[in-house]
Amino acid sequence: MSETDIQIKKKPSFINNPRNRAIFYQLLLLIGLGYFFFSIISNTLANMEARGIKTGYSFLSSTSGFDILMTLIPYDATSSYFQTFVVGMLNTMLVSVIGIFIATILGFLMGVAYFSKNWLIRKSSVVYVETFRNIPLLLQVFFWYSAVLATLPSARDSLSVGEAIFLNIRGFYFPKVINEPLSILVYIAFAIAVVAAVCLKIWAKKRQDKTGLQFPVLYASLALLIGLPLVVTLLSGVPFQLEYPVLKGFNFKGGVTIIPELIALTLALSIYTGAFIAEAVRAGVQAVPQGQSEAARSLGLKEKKIMSLIVVPQAMRVIVPMLNSEYQSLVKNSTLATAIGYPDLFTVFVGTSLNQTGQAIEIVFMTIAVYFAFNMSISFIMNQVNKRVSHIER
Amino acid sequence: MKFSTILTGGLTLCLAIGAQAATLDDVKNRGMVSCGVSTGLAGFSQKDENGMWSGLDVDVCRAVAAAVLGDDTKVQYKPLTAKERFTALQSGEIDLLSRNTTWTHTRDTSLGLNFAGVNYYDGQGFMVSKKIGVTTALELDGAAVCIQAGTTSELNLADYFRENKLSYTAITFDTADQTRAGFESGRCDVLTSDQSQLYAIRIGLKNPADALVLPEVISKEPLGPVVRQGDDEWFNITRWSLMAMVEAEFLAVDSSNVDNAMKNGSPSQKRLLGSEGDAGDKLGLDANWAYNIVKLVGNYGESFERNVGMDSPLKIARGQNAQWNNGGLMYSAPIR
Ligand SMILES: N[C@@H](CCC(=O)N[C@@H](CS)C(=O)NCC(=O)O)C(=O)O
Numbered sequence: 001m002s003e004t005d006i007q008i009k010k011k012p013s014f015i016n017n018p019r020n021r022a023i024f025y026q027l028l029l030l031i032g033l034g035y036f037f038f039s040i041i042s043n044t045l046a047n048m049e050a051r052g053i054k055t056g057y058s059f060l061s062s063t064s065g066f067d068i069l070m071t072l073i074p075y076d077a078t079s080s081y082f083q084t085f086v087v088g089m090l091n092t093m094l095v096s097v098i099g100i101f102i103a104t105i106l107g108f109l110m111g112v113a114y115f116s117k118n119w120l121i122r123k124s125s126v127v128y129v130e131t132f133r134n135i136p137l138l139l140q141v142f143f144w145y146s147a148v149l150a151t152l153p154s155a156r157d158s159l160s161v162g163e164a165i166f167l168n169i170r171g172f173y174f175p176k177v178i179n180e181p182l183s184i185l186v187y188i189a190f191a192i193a194v195v196a197a198v199c200l201k202i203w204a205k206k207r208q209d210k211t212g213l214q215f216p217v218l219y220a221s222l223a224l225l226i227g228l229p230l231v232v233t234l235l236s237g238v239p240f241q242l243e244y245p246v247l248k249g250f251n252f253k254g255g256v257t258i259i260p261e262l263i264a265l266t267l268a269l270s271i272y273t274g275a276f277i278a279e280a281v282r283a284g285v286q287a288v289p290q291g292q293s294e295a296a297r298s299l300g301l302k303e304k305k306i307m308s309l310i311v312v313p314q315a316m317r318v319i320v321p322m323l324n325s326e327y328q329s330l331v332k333n334s335t336l337a338t339a340i341g342y343p344d345l346f347t348v349f350v351g352t353s354l355n356q357t358g359q360a361i362e363i364v365f366m367t368i369a370v371y372f373a374f375n376m377s378i379s380f381i382m383n384q385v386n387k388r389v390s391h392i393e394r
Numbered sequence: 395m396k397f398s399t400i401l402t403g404g405l406t407l408c409l410a411i412g413a414q415a416a417t418l419d420d421v422k423n424r425g426m427v428s429c430g431v432s433t434g435l436a437g438f439s440q441k442d443e444n445g446m447w448s449g450l451d452v453d454v455c456r457a458v459a460a461a462v463l464g465d466d467t468k469v470q471y472k473p474l475t476a477k478e479r480f481t482a483l484q485s486g487e488i489d490l491l492s493r494n495t496t497w498t499h500t501r502d503t504s505l506g507l508n509f510a511g512v513n514y515y516d517g518q519g520f521m522v523s524k525k526i527g528v529t530t531a532l533e534l535d536g537a538a539v540c541i542q543a544g545t546t547s548e549l550n551l552a553d554y555f556r557e558n559k560l561s562y563t564a565i566t567f568d569t570a571d572q573t574r575a576g577f578e579s580g581r582c583d584v585l586t587s588d589q590s591q592l593y594a595i596r597i598g599l600k601n602p603a604d605a606l607v608l609p610e611v612i613s614k615e616p617l618g619p620v621v622r623q624g625d626d627e628w629f630n631i632t633r634w635s636l637m638a639m640v641e642a643e644f645l646a647v648d649s650s651n652v653d654n655a656m657k658n659g660s661p662s663q664k665r666l667l668g669s670e671g672d673a674g675d676k677l678g679l680d681a682n683w684a685y686n687i688v689k690l691v692g693n694y695g696e697s698f699e700r701n702v703g704m705d706s707p708l709k710i711a712r713g714q715n716a717q718w719n720n721g722g723l724m725y726s727a728p729i730r
Binding site (some may be wrong): 048050052067248250253260343347350 | 535
């Protein structure tokens with residue numbers, strides 16, 4: 001709608017110009033809203049002042065005074081509340097990323113399994129979806145935590161594999177890899193393998209386009225990615241050391257520990273969300289016209305290839321927007337951490353910190369901002385993915 | 395959980411709208427005192443099969459209801475976790491918080507709240523399973539410790555282990571039940587909380603005899619009722635309802651002899667019970683405010699023995715909570 005259009009139609013007066021009016025009303029609304037929020041905020045601040053409630057963000061730099069079960073950055077009771085905030089944020093991110101990863105794999109496997117010719121596989125997909133989609137998530141979190149993991153033996157009677165890997169009620173313990181100077185060679189070998197695998201993929205595609213010959217890229221890349229670093233490791237005399245977890249006093253020390261709270265929450269989140277993703281995948285596959293797979297079949301493609309090359313890529317158009325909202329739900333659902341004491345942002349910040357400082361409004365506001373940012377990022381990424389899959393389709 | 399977000403939403407809303415009505419008028423209009431208690435802690439605030447609340451903390455709620463409304467049953471109990479309690483009070487969801495809450499400087503000065511007194515002098519301790527063979531807290535190096543979120547216990551624990559150069563992992567739960575379950579399942583070696591609560595939690599264990607409360611007391615935990623700051627009338631009522639219970643015990647007035655003491659008692663008994671003087675009037679209450687408390691709820695000593703003392707499963711000795719003239723810290727300012 002250009003200016004000239006309006007002018008040609010013999011302009012209405014300035015006041016009657018619909019565009020000016022629209023702008024005017026928008027402005028009015030904006031001022032109204034602005035005033036609304038301004039008065040809420042100033043009123044709240046004045047009332048808090050009157051009631052002797054401390055306000056402001058200065059608490060972020062004061063010492064928290066409490067410890068946290070699991071932290072991805074160094075943290076102890078002398079750290080500040082800002083560090084508490086970061087610890088919580090990272091823990092939320094960790095459980096969300098792992099959860100999304102597992103849920104996606106599980107969801108795609110189960111979604112595709114629905115179309116399997118094998119009765120057992122098909123039915124197990126249905127049973128999985130119907131069971132886990134219909135049980136409240138909180139219950140599932142409790143199930144994994146209290147009914148499954150809490151029944152594991154005590155530290156002294158741990159289940160163990162070769163005195164190196166241990167499982168008990170306090171968590172899952174395994175050896176930690178400690179680098180030596182020569183380790184760098186192995187990492188370089190791995191990087192080279194990655195680059196080589198990518199080149200291989202490009203080369204194989206070109207060759208197939210030209211000659212129609214196929215190359216087993218997947219197996220070749222796997223061989224590269226595992227083989228090359230392995231060979232270098234052996235040649236350089238295994239430049240690693242393993243730090244084994246050992247039982248000292250009450251608990252295992254050393255190695256890597258995965259706390260049961262993280263395991264329970266990740267399991268619950270990914271299995272629950274996986275069921276929804278499976279449904280999305282099923283819907284997406286069903287949305288691809290039958291003619292597509294029939295055509296592929298008449299070209300002589302194998303069933304597996306039809307799924308992976310013809311059907312699923314087209315189904316992605318339907319699946320991706322649904323994935324977007326499932327991922328966002330998963331992030332929000334991760335706040336159920338507080339029910340079992342996994343130290344996510346909600347637990348350590350809205351829970352403990354809020355209670356110790358009493359800065360309810362500031363803390364809840366910051367927390368909302370973080371979840372908002374997380375979900376906006378997911379949305380952004382998924383919208384990019386969406387653009388790509390809709391392009392491929394045409 | 396999500397409840398705390400909702401509470402905070404409520405807090406924002408009511409702070410934004412403002413206008414702080416007098417709690418006493420609200421309570422009279424409603425005909426009910428809304429009282430925040432724990433989600434279930436034997437001896438302090440606990441609900442029985444019939445939905446009746448009882449306990450030392452519950453008795454403070456009942457005393458206030460008796461003083462204000464003349465009926466100790468006119469209380470609406472709101473079970474709150476440690477994390478929810480202050481927001482619930484700030485937002486006006488409850489009129490009074492009586493939930494084993496420690497009086498600390500931060501809470502008193504920065505939350506917009508006032509502590510109306512102390513109804514139990516406590517200190518933090520440790521409970522361990524007898525199996526692990528520990529007899530003092532100094533042997534707890536490397537232990538996993540179960541603890542409730544948003545408590546003073548969380549902070550004292552960190553201080554104590556740091557001071558004694560011991561390491562530990564803190565396993566933090568939301569409610570007392572979850573904390574107990576964590577201890578029972580073996581997720582942690584130690585449970586820490588105020589000692590009174592350890593005794594209360596211990597009798598809830600499947601096998602109380604397996605658990606041992608260690609001798610160390612690592613902090614001071616004066617527990618008492620809390621009200622919003624800025625409503626002095628309500629603050630006075632809460633403070634003096636508690637004082638009346640303590641003073642009644644000091645003056646040897648209890649629920650069985652209160653009628654006689656009102657008619658024939660000493661001058662200070664009569665002043666307390668309203669047959670002399672105008673103590674009630676000064677609080678904006680009826681003359682028989684304290685009579686109602688003693689008659690319906692009992693004096694502090696009766697409440698103590700019934701809920702946590704020798705007449706209860708907890709069997710806690712009076713200790714610090716005896717009257718000052720019996721070697722304890724319970725001391726009421728004179729009513730005159
Ligand atoms: N007195 C301490 C601790 C109070 C506290 O919450 N203790 C736990 C003991 S594990 C409790 O009473 N929980 C009961 C509930 O959550 O309802 C404080 O004020 O911070």
